[in-house]
Amino acid sequence: MHLRPDELIDVAEGTRAESSAPHLAECAVCRLQVEELKAMMSAAADVDVPEPSPLFWDHFSARVRQAVDAEGAPRRSFWTWPRVVIPAVSVAVAVLAVAVTLNRGNTSRAVVPLPAVLPAPVAPVASVDLLVDPQTGDDTALTLVAELSSDMDFETAREAGLAARGSAEHAVTHLNGSELRELQRLLQEELARSGA
Amino acid sequence: MASSLTWTLPGTWPQRTVTQSTQPMRPAERGLADLDERALVEACLSGQTSAFDVIVERHRRSVYLLCYRFVSNHEDASDLSQDVFLRAYRGLRSFRGQSSLATWLYRIGVNVCLNRVSAKKLLSESIEDRQFVDEKAESAPDRLLKDERGARVRAAIAQLPRKQRATLVLRMYHEMSHQEIADVLGSSVGAVKANFFHALSNLKKMLGGEVL
Secondary structure: OOOOHHHHHHHHHOOOOHHHOOHHHHOHHHHHHHHHHHHHHHHHHOOOOOOOOHHHHHHHHHHHHHHHHHHOOOOOOHHHOOOOHHHHHHHHHHHHHHHHHHHHHHHHHOOOOOOOOOOOOOOOOOOOOOOOOOOOOOOHHHHHHHHHHOOOOHHHHHHOOOOOOOOHHHHHHOOOHHHHHHHHHHHHHHHHHHOO | OOOOOEEEOOOOOOOOOOOOOOOOOOHHHHHHHOOOHHHHHHHHHOOOOHHHHHHHHHHHHHHHHHHHHHHOOHHHHHHHHHHHHHHHHHOHHHOOOOOOHHHHHHHHHHHHHHHHHHHOOOOOOOHHHOEEEOOOOOOHHHHHHHHHHHHHHHHHHHOOOHHHHHHHHHHHHOOOOHHHHHHHHOOOHHHHHHHHHHHHHHHHHHHOOOOO
């Protein structure tokens, strides 16, 4: 059985000793192939590239710099964030996703007929700052997420898979003009019915 | 007889050593020049575009030579090299340091060259376009013969299928290991060796016995 191409290359390049392939000693075809490979390598190696002038390199660097300046600074991507931060953000996003899903479920179950007489208005509830823990005055996890996501635009979020097709974020950001108007009308109707 | 004559292009320099920029470096640039690849990339991503100048200076010659091996003329090699660095700059944020910066640049370079070469038929420089510089003793006929042989080999390489050509260029002229070539081309070591074998066999078929 003849030597395979990778074996012939190894022998021709000298990374494999001919003595380790006993077949070569008895096969003129394989020996000829090894010789031809060596000859072609030698012929190819003999082809030079003219060295450009030293002045060319300065000119070249200047051209690249000009093109790069026109591009603006490269933006740091989600993937170049420190590796410790990425898992923290992932966990936070997962928690938020679960919270949104549960909230949606509660909303859909809570469709009850409106009472004929609206209850008397109650005293307004003091607004709650979600970023402030009443115990410590600061929720570090939410603060971290807020800080990390403060400069994350929609494109970055989409690349990171945070606004996947089917998500609320994806749906809202992909409505066309008439859908947005319809959504606005429905919301106004609901607000008018609830007396808000 | 030693090869002591140098053919140069109009506007090129008959010299083999790489020379550094003739412009003196500013102190901040001297600091950048001491940084390793990863730190340079980080500096670029932090907005220090001068860090990219250092990357260009370190790799411009090898990128240029790679491009020249594909297109066989100075003008196109120069344009392609610039394109390689511009693409590298745009994609710098995707460089994760899993391979060396050189390997990453080669990968971009091979893609740029193969795309350009397949989109446009490039002309090799003719022998007449070169200037003859008689540095030592090799006779003009010897040099002419060698140059004609080189032109035939280059033309044959240009006709190889894309992966075979890329493999041969990286192996023969950039002394990359089979594993490094596999990383650049996104294939296995076995496939690289097979491509190299077929590239050399096809060269033999195209050139016959004329260069042996």
